[in-house]
Amino acid sequence: MAARVLIIGSGGREHTLAWKLAQSHHVKQVLVAPGNAGTACSEKISNTAISISDHTALAQFCKEKKIEFVVVGPEAPLAAGIVGNLRSAGVQCFGPTAEAAQLESxxxxxxxxxxxxxxxxxxxxxxxxxxxxxxxxx
Structure with missing residues (x-):
């Protein structure tokens, strides 16, 4: 079964992650929040306007869209605890917890x-x- 993936961020790192994930036959769709012009240029990749600061709404969005896992790129959402909050809501998330992200933030x-x-x-x-x-x- 092919997965739906959500990538948090709008920079080149997130563009590259989306591009590479979209190449996998294991990935059905890549959503990027908020994304950028480059992440909107692929058949399997699309930007989404969901707020990344409202972790409760984001978790609900992931459940409604059947997102298999979330990849968080930027430091600010990591420092804000997005990974721990999504995991607590039952959403699989790749990235360090807020505590671990302090090394960068x-x-x-x-x-x-x-x-x-x-x-x-x-x-x-x-x-x-x-x-x-x-x-x-x-």
Whole structure:
């Protein structure tokens, strides 16, 4: 049985994912939310206007459209917890949880993680006042 897939995003990465998934005989249809002009140029790929910020409505959309799984590209929806929320609603989703996405979405979290685990990284410090930041770099 061929699957319907939803890709979240509108950039080149999502365009490439949609293009490659559409080549599979295991995939019947690829929907991209919100997509872009390029993702609307294929027989098996179409853009959809569903809001990606309303996770409850998105989960319902996936169930109504019989989406087999969702692939999330951009960092913002990952950081907003879309993967965990969709999984909790019974929708299969490929992407890191909000907690794991912090490595990409929060530079401070990533630097603290690297320090904690002995991963080499450039010297850094977090600041709340611009004057302190200037003193640090000058």
């Amino acid at each position: 929060s530079k401070r979290f990533a630097k603290e993680f690297m320090d904690r685990h002995g991963i080499p990284t450039a010297q850094w410090k977090a600041f709340t006042k611009p004057e302190e930041a200037c003193s640090f770099i000058l």
